[in-house]
Amino acid sequence: MSDLFASSEAASFDASPFESLETELSFADVEPGEDQRWSTWPAITPSERGPEPWPAWVVTSAGALDTERGILKTGKEADVFLLERAVPGDPAQRTLLAAKRYRSAEHRSFHRSSMYTEGRSTRNTRDTRALARKSEHGREVAAAQWSFAEFEALCRMWELGAPVPYPVQVNGTEVLMEFLGDADGIAAPRLGQVRGDRAELQEYYAQVVDLMRIFAAAGFAHGDLSAYNLLVHEGRVRVIDLPQIVDVIANPQGLDLLHRDCVNICDWFTRRRVDCDPEALFADLLGTLF
Numbered sequence: 001m002s003d004l005f006a007s008s009e010a011a012s013f014d015a016s017p018f019e020s021l022e023t024e025l026s027f028a029d030v031e032p033g034e035d036q037r038w039s040t041w042p043a044i045t046p047s048e049r050g051p052e053p054w055p056a057w058v059v060t061s062a063g064a065l066d067t068e069r070g071i072l073k074t075g076k077e078a079d080v081f082l083l084e085r086a087v088p089g090d091p092a093q094r095t096l097l098a099a100k101r102y103r104s105a106e107h108r109s110f111h112r113s114s115m116y117t118e119g120r121s122t123r124n125t126r127d128t129r130a131l132a133r134k135s136e137h138g139r140e141v142a143a144a145q146w147s148f149a150e151f152e153a154l155c156r157m158w159e160l161g162a163p164v165p166y167p168v169q170v171n172g173t174e175v176l177m178e179f180l181g182d183a184d185g186i187a188a189p190r191l192g193q194v195r196g197d198r199a200e201l202q203e204y205y206a207q208v209v210d211l212m213r214i215f216a217a218a219g220f221a222h223g224d225l226s227a228y229n230l231l232v233h234e235g236r237v238r239v240i241d242l243p244q245i246v247d248v249i250a251n252p253q254g255l256d257l258l259h260r261d262c263v264n265i266c267d268w269f270t271r272r273r274v275d276c277d278p279e280a281l282f283a284d285l286l287g288t289l290f
């Protein structure tokens with residue numbers, strides 16, 4: 001009995017180092033190229049990953065590479081890039097992501113002013129002092145605060161069932177999220193670029209009201225809602241650009257910002273002959289709020 005046990009242990013002892021050597025060899029064959037890095041997923045802490053369950057398309061393998069696939073849009077506070085995360089040689093583990101990278105450079109404009117951030121606190125006193133001094137570290141901290149704010153807002157809204165891109169992870173000043181677009185990397189059009197007929201636009205308006213209700217029912221306003229922060233993907237309106245999301249009650253400007261979102265949206269749709277009234281929409285959302 002003890003002999004048998006000993007020999008089976010010996011057999012498995014022989015097999016396992018051979019197996020692991022084989023995997024190590026295939027990893028060692030891959031070297032990130034100039035526009036590549038190893039996937040940052042394995043190294044980030046669990047709280048900086050998107051809500052579970054992770055969608056099936058999320059690539060979690062430590063053998064994945066991130067490849068830069070070009071720029072989607074440069075902006076005042078952030079640039080959005082197309083990123084491919086894939087395991088080389090495994091077509092089943094390949095995904096496109098939107099990488100929103102907040103700028104820490106001095107020329108970055110601060111149109112997302114303190115109006116939005118009132119009441120938010122900074123935990124780390126070194127960071128607070130750096131922010132006040134506007135040092136290089138301070139600018140890095142400020143940019144990372146926006147990326148974390150956007151990531152948290154996306155997570156919260158995703159969990160409430162709002163049509164936001166799935167937030168994959170946040171890492172410093174970079175948010176990685178679901179890419180809304182096709183498999184070739186062509187991004188979904190902004191609502192502002194869509195040439196729909198009246199019936200189509202009426203349907204999009206109904207979808208925008210639905211998503212505003214989801215925000216309001218949780219006590220939030222988007223805070224920067226416009227036809228540029230709404231994408232039309234596969235016939236559905238999706239909302240993006242959430243770092244300035246507003247707590248309608250806690251923020252002293254909350255109601256004004258909610259009202260402004262209503263006016264912006266209704267102005268746009270009214271110009272396209274869709275029947276809507278900003279005051280009625282505002283009242284509707286207030287009803288959801290209280």
Ligand SMILES: Nc1ncnc2c1ncn2[C@@H]1O[C@H](COP(=O)(O)OP(=O)(O)O)[C@@H](O)[C@H]1O
Pocket residue numbers: 072073074075076077078079080098100165177178179180181187188190228229240241242
């Ligand atoms: N998840 C995404 N999928 C596809 N395109 C995106 C995504 N996120 C952003 N974009 C593109 O990048 C643009 C800018 O993104 P946005 O979050 O609005 O940043 P900004 O702060 O520069 O307005 C969008 O209008 C859209 O064209």
Ligand SMILES: [Mg+2]
Pocket residue numbers: 228229241
């Ligand atoms: Mg935007």
